Amino acid sequence: MILAIASGKGGTGKTTLSTNLASYISEKQKVTLADLDVEEPNSGLFLDVEKDLEKDMFKKIPEWKESECILCGKCQEWCKFNCIQVLGDEVMIFPEFCHTCHMCVDLCPGSALSFKDVRMGRLSKSHKGNLTFVESRLNIGEEQAVSLISQTIDYTENYADEDELIIVDAPPGAACPVMEVVDKSDFVILVTEPTPFGLNDLKIAVETMRVLNREFAVVINRYGIGNDDVISYCKAENIDILAKINNDRKLAELYSKGNLLYKHSENLREQLDLIIEKLHLLK
Numbered sequence: 001m002i003l004a005i006a007s008g009k010g011g012t013g014k015t016t017l018s019t020n021l022a023s024y025i026s027e028k029q030k031v032t033l034a035d036l037d038v039e040e041p042n043s044g045l046f047l048d049v050e051k052d053l054e055k056d057m058f059k060k061i062p063e064w065k066e067s068e069c070i071l072c073g074k075c076q077e078w079c080k081f082n083c084i085q086v087l088g089d090e091v092m093i094f095p096e097f098c099h100t101c102h103m104c105v106d107l108c109p110g111s112a113l114s115f116k117d118v119r120m121g122r123l124s125k126s127h128k129g130n131l132t133f134v135e136s137r138l139n140i141g142e143e144q145a146v147s148l149i150s151q152t153i154d155y156t157e158n159y160a161d162e163d164e165l166i167i168v169d170a171p172p173g174a175a176c177p178v179m180e181v182v183d184k185s186d187f188v189i190l191v192t193e194p195t196p197f198g199l200n201d202l203k204i205a206v207e208t209m210r211v212l213n214r215e216f217a218v219v220i221n222r223y224g225i226g227n228d229d230v231i232s233y234c235k236a237e238n239i240d241i242l243a244k245i246n247n248d249r250k251l252a253e254l255y256s257k258g259n260l261l262y263k264h265s266e267n268l269r270e271q272l273d274l275i276i277e278k279l280h281l282l283k
């Protein structure tokens with residue numbers, strides 16, 4: 001099972017829930033946590049893990065062969081992402097924006113385009129006891145996170161045991177990177193906070209789940225601040241609230257120092273138990 005932890009915006013507690021849930025479960029059974037927030041992965045800051053391997057990750061980018069090109073200009077017309085341009089008697093490719101959609105390479109009438117590998121980031125795998133941690137980090141300046149996310153999920157699935165729980169920390173928002181994660185997940189937990197901003201972003205995230213036809217439920221973080229509008233919304237929309245994690249200033253301080261919070265909070269352990277029980281996460 002792939003369980004995605006997502007949120008409509010950053011800073012709602014997605015990483016707190018991912019790291020604490022994975023570490024708590026690892027006290028009882030094998031579990032893998034993958035940080036797919038590849039533009040800014042930070043789950044590793046909270047996990048005292050030992051690195052097993054690191055490797056470069058690549059994406060495929062078209063390469064132009066001048067001698068075969070008939071300068072028909074079709075590749076420029078076909079590319080929906082404006083990353084291939086015919087300028088005079090040259091074809092320019094802008095690799096940062098290429099989505100590797102294959103269109104130009106497959107249809108070029110002169111066979112002047114073929115793929116080459118370009119480094120887009122780095123993946124690492126670490127472990128501690130029952131916990132395996134996979135993290136991918138996108139190169140600075142690289143625009144396309146989706147390919148790295150997709151390859152990291154494939155790597156994680158291939159590595160994990162067939163019946164092992166995989167928890168993925170999704171990128172924030174509702175754009176292509178989070179859609180890629182949600183699309184490959186079996187269930188999604190949407191983390192929100194009980195504030196007007198939290199509710200607004202939760203509504204967008206819920207719409208995304210419904211468009212992708214994905215099963216999901218909500219966890220409210222910083223419960224006790226704001227108002228009850230998130231609870232009323234979930235009730236009206238028939239959305240299950242799995243847990244409510246109390247707002248606690250002491251925990252915020254411990255979080256800022258890179259601590260796992262379940263070791264210091266009975267409320268958090270109780271809420272994690274509720275999630276584990278409701279989603280049947282233990283074998």
Ligand code: SF4
Pocket residue numbers: 064068069070071072073074075076086091107108109110111112113
């Ligand atoms: S489609 Fe192929 S042949 Fe036509 S301009 Fe582009 S690279 Fe050249």
Ligand code: SF4
Pocket residue numbers: 062078079080081082083084093097098099100101102103104105
């Ligand atoms: S592979 Fe697709 S996105 Fe990349 S340059 Fe070709 S047409 Fe554009």
